[in-house]
Amino acid sequence: MIKICGITTLEDALEALAAGADILGFNFYPHSPRYISPTVCQAVVRAVREAHPWAILVGVFVNAPAAQVLDTLDTCGLDLAQLSGDEPPEILEQLGERAFKAFRPRSQDELESLLRVYPLRREGPAALVDAMKPGLYGGSGQMADWRAAAWLAQRAPILLAGGLTPENVAMAIAQVQPWGVDVASGVEAAPGRKDKIRLRAFVQQVRKAYVALSTINQGDEL
Numbered sequence: 001m002i003k004i005c006g007i008t009t010l011e012d013a014l015e016a017l018a019a020g021a022d023i024l025g026f027n028f029y030p031h032s033p034r035y036i037s038p039t040v041c042q043a044v045v046r047a048v049r050e051a052h053p054w055a056i057l058v059g060v061f062v063n064a065p066a067a068q069v070l071d072t073l074d075t076c077g078l079d080l081a082q083l084s085g086d087e088p089p090e091i092l093e094q095l096g097e098r099a100f101k102a103f104r105p106r107s108q109d110e111l112e113s114l115l116r117v118y119p120l121r122r123e124g125p126a127a128l129v130d131a132m133k134p135g136l137y138g139g140s141g142q143m144a145d146w147r148a149a150a151w152l153a154q155r156a157p158i159l160l161a162g163g164l165t166p167e168n169v170a171m172a173i174a175q176v177q178p179w180g181v182d183v184a185s186g187v188e189a190a191p192g193r194k195d196k197i198r199l200r201a202f203v204q205q206v207r208k209a210y211v212a213l214s215t216i217n218q219g220d221e222l
């Protein structure tokens with residue numbers, strides 16, 4: 001599964017889906033260079049749904065109250081919420097299957113501790129593993145702890161995020177074996193605007209990497 005995050009225009013949404021994205025992310029964190037207002041998002045979602053009814057559409061939130069998350073999901077017509085802030089576990093319990101947590105662990109130990117208190121969604125995406133960069137909640141262009149992510153990927157259908165690019169995503173998939181990958185800055189022409197060539201290169205690399213992975217895994221089963 002491929003999630004292209006930080007979509008701010010209809011043009012970029014359609015370009016990402018035409019390139020082969022399965023999931024789009026819309027960022028409601030006001031300090032993000034990828035911020036989109038609920039009003040603009042609603043219009044983008046309406047047009048996207050007509051052309052690509054199967055796409056999974058996700059809202060990215062940072063420390064928003066549960067009521068505001070639900071209201072924004074419903075107003076914009078989004079499927080799921082990604083909680084990328086310092087939200088307490090209770091908010092995930094309140095939102096149930098409509099939300100998943102973005103973890104930014106510094107180590108596997110830290111991730112294991114977080115999972116003792118935070119629930120995972122039952123289906124993919126169960127959670128997202130992103131990079132820890134002090135002062136930023138995401139979109140840092142830094143790589144996540146792949147060892148921790150690989151540990152969780154063996155137990156749940158996760159999205160791997162953090163500094164992924166067309167150049168490194170194949171290596172990330174080979175090492176972490178995630179359910180899906182998520183990219184924001186690595187496919188941009190400028191903050192908040194996607195680059196068509198990098199989008200297509202990213203998708204091509206992801207597809208090749210999953211084909212290689214399934215060949216290896218089938219060989220292991222023989």
Ligand SMILES: O=C(O)c1ccccc1N[C@@H]1O[C@H](COP(=O)(O)O)[C@@H](O)[C@H]1O
Nearest residue numbers: 005032084137138139141162163184185
């Ligand atoms: O993209 C942002 O600006 C952002 C801001 C606040 C919370 C989350 C954000 N984005 C998420 O971070 C990952 C990783 O980004 P990148 O690929 O390293 O640039 C991104 O996919 C979003 O889910």
